[in-house]
Amino acid sequence: MQTFASIAELKAFEGKEAGPSAWxxxxxxxxxxxxxxxxxxxxxxxxxxxxxxxxxxxGPVAHGFLTLSLLPMLTSEITRFEGTKARINYGLDRVRFTGPVPVGARLRIRATLRAVSEETDGGVKVAWLVTFEIEGGARPVCVAETLAKLHF
Structure with missing residues (x-):
């Protein structure tokens, strides 16, 4: 679990990976x-x-958007933000569903903090490159760049 309590801690983590989450x-x-x-x-x-x-x-496979919708749950296992006044989902810059997720498969994520930029309102915008892995898989099943705004 990677914990952030300040903008400085976020900036120091830029380029590093959090995770993996549990399966x-x-x-x-x-x-x-x-x-x-x-x-x-x-x-x-x-x-x-x-x-x-x-x-x-x-066999049956999960919807791609179901896989992506697991992002908040899985992210909460690898990152924690202490002392934030607000955490706002700002969207996605790029999403690719790169492989099927068979029903019964187990997923986890890894997330690399790509960028931290200070905003004029006193908060920061953060961009994470999130990779969804399937247990036993040779390559990711989903890759997404997620964006959030944080106010400490």
Whole structure:
């Protein structure tokens, strides 16, 4: 767990990696709940038998956006911000879904602090390069540059 209590601590960590998080299993129940929440009911996610027969992945896979939506949970395992008045999700600069996440697979993240820039309102904008790994996988399944604004 990497803890930050000041802008100076963030700046000192620039270019370094936090993590990895713990492994987290992606379940069919999560996939179903995500499909219901988003209206994305494609069979490749929700019909295990058909996915085993017809999918190029040999079974059901998680939605890419479900993988990305695990970011707050997984990030909270590798970073902590003490004394902040506000932490604001500022968005994403680039996201790539570079591989499938089969239902039942376990994911974790690593995050490299790419940039810390002071804002005119007294806060800072931080950019993290986050890599989602699948247990036993040879390459990442998602890579995203995330942005946040912090006020200490």
């Amino acid at each position: 987290h299993e992606v379940t069919q129940a999560q996939v179903q709940l995500f499909a219901d929440a988003t209206g994305d009911h494609q069979w490749i996610h929700l019909d295990p038998e058909r996915a085993r027969r017809e999918s190029p992945f040999g």
